[in-house]
Amino acid sequence: MKSFYKGTLILIVAAFFGECIEFLVNMLLARELHEEGMGLYMSILPIFFLIYVIASLELHISISKFVAENKQAMHYNLIIHALKMAAVVVLVMCVVMPFILSFSSIMDKYHPYIKWLLITLIPIVAFSSIARGYFMGVQQMGKIAFSNFLKDIIQFGLLFLIFNLFHFNQEKSLLMAFFVLIGSEFLVFLYLINLLILQMRIMRRGTNSWTTGKHARQKLLAVSLPTMGLRIFHAITNAIQPFLIHTALLSAGFGAVVATEHFGMLTGVAMTIGFFPAFIAHSLMIMLIPNVSNAYKRQDKEKLRVLLQKSMSFTVLYGVPAVIFIYFFAEPLTSLFFSSTSAAYYLKLLCPYFLFHFFVIPMQAYLIGLGLVKDAFIHTVWSHIVAFLMMYILGSQASLNMGGIILGMNTGAVLLTFMHYLTICKKIGISILLTKSRSISIK
Template sequence: MAIYYKGIIFLAATAFLGEGIEILVNMILARELGSHGLGLYMTILPTIFLIALLASFELPVSISKFIAEREDRYHRNILHHAITVTITFTVILLLVGAALLPFISVFNGYHPYIRWLVLLLIPVISFTSVARGYFMGRQQMGKIAVSNFLRKMVQLAGLFVLFRFFDFDSESSLLVSISVLIASEIVVFLYLILMFIVQFQTIRRQPFSNLNRKIVRKNLMAVSIPTTGMRLFSALTGAIQPFIIKAALVHAGLTGTIATEQFGMLMGVAMSIGFFPAFIAHSLLIVLIPAVSKTYSERDYVSLQKMLQQSMLLTVGYGVAAVTIFYIFAPQLTSLFFKSSTSAVYLQLLWPFFLFHYFVMPLQGFMIGLDMIKEAFFHIIWSTVISFGIVLWLGSMPEWRMNGVIIGMNTGTVLLTLMHYVTVCKKIGVTVFLKGLYPKTMER
């Protein structure tokens, strides 16, 4: 448990600095790209994240879970098979990506180089995922924290230098912004691979035992495939969300340009501010997956109940404080990006979305650790369908427009949180008021 608490504190501390840098990054993007350019950047970003997700194949989750549940003597063999799987998967994905990218219409209207820069992400993300998963499973959160901070720092430095000393037109500015984002991932790749090689030299000198190759791959695939499916669905819906929102706004009577600008203020300003405290939730997610997996494999339900209670209390503490500050100081906060009262209203209306999103991430960490990925997937599907339905219904009405879009987003996140929470409580034997129902051990 001591490692668990240290991991959360260290990750949260460095993530706080990273999120502060992220705010500065978005401020630079807002000022250099303008409202329309920022809207285009935020529109293409989910597609880039989707490709990165496919490249990772959720190996950080599956490897960390498997490593946490197995003794040290098996780690060398697990990594050997994981690397073999990664090489095969990366080659296949590169070939498929090279064949399909020219025909993906989402990239139309952007600089042609962006397609091929995104293709470069595939091997970078794939091999980074192996190292990330190993360090997560070993509870070496310092390396994960440094890599996350390094990504943000490189992106900030790159954008500052390039936009400070060079002039670009609107299309080139967008290309530069995405290029810097991908360059930051390459730096993280180099750092984590170097740390992994150093660590692997130590592993090679230790006694080891082999696991059957089919067993290792089966265990990895048992987590990677459903988790990738879950994340893929979220990424796909995230990729089409900009078009759904803008289509609803256009149907409500706005022009395409104004709809893009409003979407840019929603995602580039309000979301950037509202997601700032989510570094704590993300830190909890990373630490909880291996911690819950190990504790659940030992059938220690008292510790699981304690972890849930502490995670929820921590989230209530910082979440309520954060959304209160956002609501009161929305005009001052959004003015750091644009001199517009519209984005301040968006930030205030989205307080339920932000607050419940802070709960979703640690709850997903619990569900993955408790082998409830399928249930989490179904929850996401239901909440997304309902959210998009409300977005299209209310957002298309001239009297609602963006207010209707925000109501749909709020509804989806609240529903997802409640479904996750009730399911986790039932699984580990606590009531919704976090009172234990079962003794320390019970049948699975």
């Protein structure tokens, strides 16, 4: 448990500074792009994340799980096979994606170069995910923490320089924002891949166990594909959400431009502020996957219980004070972006959504470690069905509009949290209070 606490602390400290910088990045973007431009930026981000998920093949998750569960002699061979898989993914996606993006009407509102920036992202993500997975698995969290911080500081520095030295129209400002985003990913890729190459040289000189490519692919894809399915579903729903909200607001009597502005305030301002403390949840997630995987393989039921208890207790300790602070200081927080009473109102209404997601993030990592990715996927599907139905039905009402949309989002978050939690408790054989331990075998 000592290494768990140490690794988590390193990630939290680095993530805190990274999150502060990311907060400043969003403030820069909000002031440069304004309400409508921020709405356009947030509308295309889900496409960015969808490409990111598919290109990564979620190999960082499967590799970290495999490395944590197996002896060091097997690591070198696994990475070689993972690199070959990544190369195939890059080749296929670089052929297919230009056609998909060219025939998509989604890109019509944006500069044509953004499409090529998105394609450039594919090899960057595919290979850096392998390095991330390895260092997560061996719990060298300092490297992961520094890479995350490096990305944020580069993005902020470049945006600050570009927007202060030059003046662009809205279309070119959006292009610059995405150019900097992809550029920061590329520099982090160079850092991680160099570290991985150095590590592989050391491993190659040692004693290594060899396995067939077929066996390695089966082991990796057994975790990667379900996890990628979950992430793709998230990315697709995030890509649909802007259009769902926009359509609901139009039905409620909003104009097209006003609907885009309110979506920008919801996602670009309220969500940015509310999810600021989520860096702690993501740090827990990174540490939980290898630790839960290792404990589950060894059938260490007590460690599984303690890991769940500690992660849930820690979430309560930071999550509850965080949302209370956000609720009472909503107006001054949103005014850092631009003056809007609507943004502050949306931020207050979203407090339950933020709090329950602070619990969901580490619990998803726990489910992955237990091999319950399918359950996590089913829970996510049902929670989104309920949330989207409520968002459209209530959001279309003129008397509710954005309030109805946020109510639907809150309901989905609560439902997802309880489904995850009850499934974990049942799997490891403990009560919902995390105290009683039933004498059952974990399978």
